[in-house]
Amino acid sequence: MTSDTSDHTARFGPIGIWSSALHRPAPGDTGGVAEAVAELDELGYGTIWVGGSPSVEEAGTVVAATRRITVATGILSVWQHEASAVAEQVAAVERASPGRFVLGLGVSHDALTPRYARPYSTMVAYLDALDAAPEPVPARSRVLAALGPKMLALASDRSVGAHPYLVTPEHTAQARAALGPDALLAPELGVVLDTDADRARTTARAMLSFYLKLPNYTSNLVRLGFTDDDFADGGSARLLDALFALGDTDAVRARVDAHRAAGADHVALQVLTHDQAGGLPRAEWRELAAALALPRAT
Template sequence: MPSVNHARFGRIGIWSSALHPSDPDGLAAVPAAVAELDALGYGTVWMGGSPSLDQVAPVVDATRHITVATGILSIWEHRAQAVAEQSARLQQDAAGRFVLGLGVSHGSLTPNYARPYSAMVEYLDALDAAAAPVPASGRVLAALGPKMLKLAAGRAAGAHPYLVTAEHTAEARAALGPDALLAPELTVVLDTDIDAARGVARGMLSMYLQLPNYTNNLLRLGFTEGDFADGGSDRLLASLFALGDADTVRTRVEEYENAGADHLALQVLVGDRSKHLPLTEWRTLAEALELTPRS
């Protein structure tokens, strides 16, 4: 079991794929945004949507205290030796604030997808054997099922499950044991109009309901195929998302914490998809969750 410093992740983080946009205007806005997340007191910024490590460097450079993690880097798209070399440089630049989040992605998104569990084991072996190894304490795995969760406990700092319920969090804690990091993602829609909030949530969820890794996990948790129709049933949305005002989000965060989460990575969705960096919502959540600002 790797020695894990949970404190460096903090209680609450932000997960966002908008932190590595392809358009120049969006990219120019990222340094100021992550610097503000740092100042607001968030513990970790998770760069979602399979970023490359080249895209992580500007976020490291723009921050001073916050942990910077990939959520997640696909093992099919990046050679382990190159990742190890880049990780070592990032760790040096970040003074130990960088965490390598790894995942096996999905068969429909990856042409060479095969034997995902064995492929992850081989990838971790390669990271261990690299000239500049990535220590187990410096990496987390995107784990959903029991085998990958056990691997995350033994070969990494812990697990970063995506699109999971509080019930899954309790099961993951039991599978990981008491010491490994458990840092699930929780998607938030700050809107008191519940129908509007559900509409935003379904707009995001409909894509993920086409991916068997997620639907199989939800079926294991007791949902049915009927819950996957039309972007997700109300019951499914209530279990996977925090929909409503800041008080609702605070209650949902507590549910995951009570289930065994050490850290919550909050992904904020907004109705206006052109609003890539939801700074207003990040500020609202920082205040509602009583984060301690940094100077």
């Protein structure tokens, strides 16, 4: 892994974990999430990204269950939560655990949001409302889901930076150029720890097929040189190999290094397993922490 460290890397850590299961625990889970996030804290990860459109309150339970790690929403949909209520909730988390929560914001997708319209203008208005709240959410405590040039520029101007999802190292290089040198760049990276290439691609394809129905992602992939042929049948081998780290921990390390060399301050790993039933891949999280030589908490 690269040894270069930015101020953002110091705050967010070089490696984080992204998981939607952290706010949607598997049926019958009676405390496994709290135990799992406490272990992520101890393993040395820098940030926990609570995926799957969580609320601030849901992410706040992760903050409460940990002691030092940064926790971020990955990503809260601006269509689902009023800005004034969000600002109030963020302030409450900040009072309880100063400096440990970051509000990740996104405009979601037309197919998922009945009111979807004018996403850029909607995000600008939402940020304005957060600024105008009785207890504003400061720019350094919010990050934007951003893929295209306009949203990346907004992320640089109005937040700590960008958290792109489902991207390649080439996109990371483009995003760094759009953001400028000072903004946080924290891409998500899907990981399948399986040395059987066909099986690993099948696991990744099971996740990717959903996102290939969403034009925000496919439009970004087209900008990166992929075509409709790559989107057929859940994703071509070329697309899967570009978007995911497939194989052993050395493959993951190499892909993390590629994102870091392209300008990422932090890489958020989303571990996928062949049984994607909402469980927590704790064994894989431990394996990656050891392989990536993360500094264990003391």
